[in-house]
Amino acid sequence: MLPREFYARPSVEVARDLLGKVIVHGSTAGRIVEVEAYLGLKDAAAHASRGVTARTKVIFGPPGHAYVYFIYGMYECLNLVAEPEGTPGCVLIRALEPVAGVQLMMRRRGVSRMEEIASGPGKLTVAMGITRKQNGADVTIAGMPFTVRRMHEDQPLQVVTGPRVGIRKAVDWPLRFYLAGNPHVSRPR
């Protein structure tokens, strides 16, 4: 597992370093190929920018936990909480490369091509069966059904940096990171 100290760092560093790691939920697993960092009070696009509420309290809590929120009346998005406890910050997981449970994920998504399984933040939660029930879950504990792990030895990755997708505020802040040329990324740019 990635230890809690991995997450207890600046959100941008955690975001960048989560690329290539593997999310496991039940019998499904996927390699992270696209992420976005969301900061605290200074980041107008971040849910945490308006302070602690019933929804955002997880983002202010201990690192290494999941923040799952409901959006557009239909979809749920997965974040991993970063920064030391008390400091807000999280990483939106935007796309995965399927690693295990491909048949199950295809059935949940109603698709048959690998690139359609988890190439977007709303798609990957459907594929992996992640819902608000997982909000607040600790992903650092070995033996639990929901974890984030290192794959093999980390090898150098070619990372592209750019503006975050789908936001109206703080649009020119380059907090999106993805693996160059990876076919499972949500958008080419």
Place this chain on the structure above:
DNA sequence: GGTAGGATGGGCT
């Protein structure tokens, strides 16, 4: 190849 619009409901002012 491309995009405009609708689905759908919780969070917060």
Place this chain on the structure above:
DNA sequence: GCCCATCCTACCC
């Protein structure tokens, strides 16, 4: 009552 950290379909080149 307005705003979404989205996705899919219909329709148009």
